[in-house]
Amino acid sequence: MIHETVVTTVNRDGVVHIAPMGVRYRDGEVILMPFRPSATLDNIVASGHAVVNLTTDVRVFAGCVTGRRDWPTVAAERIAGARLQSALGHLELVLVQECGDEARPTLRMACVHEGRHAGFAGFNRAQAAVIEGAVLVSRLHLLPPDKIAHEMAYLQIAIDKTAGPDEHEAWQWLRAAIAAHAARRETTRTTEESQ
Structure with missing residues (x-):
């Protein structure tokens, strides 16, 4: 099963990158499979970190694919990264392993912190x-x-x-x-x- 989330990463200069991404949860890990070229992939490989944001603010999804990537963020708690300020919850991740093909590698990520910030009102x-x-x-x-x-x-x-x-x-x-x-x-x- 693929869950639609928003992944935040940080580049070497500390600039936050925000991207919608489907993730899988498997055996206690979070699996990311970004296509190349990808700022998300580059940032994770360079830093070893990512944040999965759980949000119902679909403007973030639509905004990112239409050139609107400037969404408020706050510092992550346990990794060098950031999460969406509007996230209902977030998972702070560290890279365990990169494997797979050149076009779309598989990133196995371990969760080192999970935060809950607001309740979920239901599906719309x-x-x-x-x-x-x-x-x-x-x-x-x-x-x-x-x-x-x-x-x-x-x-x-x-x-x-x-x-x-x-x-x-x-x-x-x-x-x-x-x-x-x-x-x-x-x-x-x-x-x-x-x-």
Whole structure:
């Protein structure tokens, strides 16, 4: 099972990097599998640390895939790192082993500290829709436009029925990113046809 989280890492200069990432929990460890190239991967290999943030603020997911990565953080408690200020909870991790292939290594991480900061109010369908939309936006270069349009139309139902202000804001960021990608693709197509 893959759990959608936000991973924070710190580079050699102490700059925090925030990235949505699916993680697995296996035998008391957290398994991360970032693709190369990846600032998250580079930072973990260099520092040996990462923080998994558990949040229902889906603006962070949508924001990161649409160029909005400046989210408030606070210092981690047991590692040289940072966590999201808005996290409901977080796991502070140390790298145990890097293995796997060149394109997508597997990072086995041990949890050295777990913090709880707020209660979980329950699932919201619009939050799940925003996360799915963020995954689609992260794959605009891989998926056909009609698949993106079809899936976004279906996800719109959950937004219309259950979204609050944060989910509406995140959804608009995603829709704007899809529209901008389509416009760039159309400009490229028109340019190629005119040559």
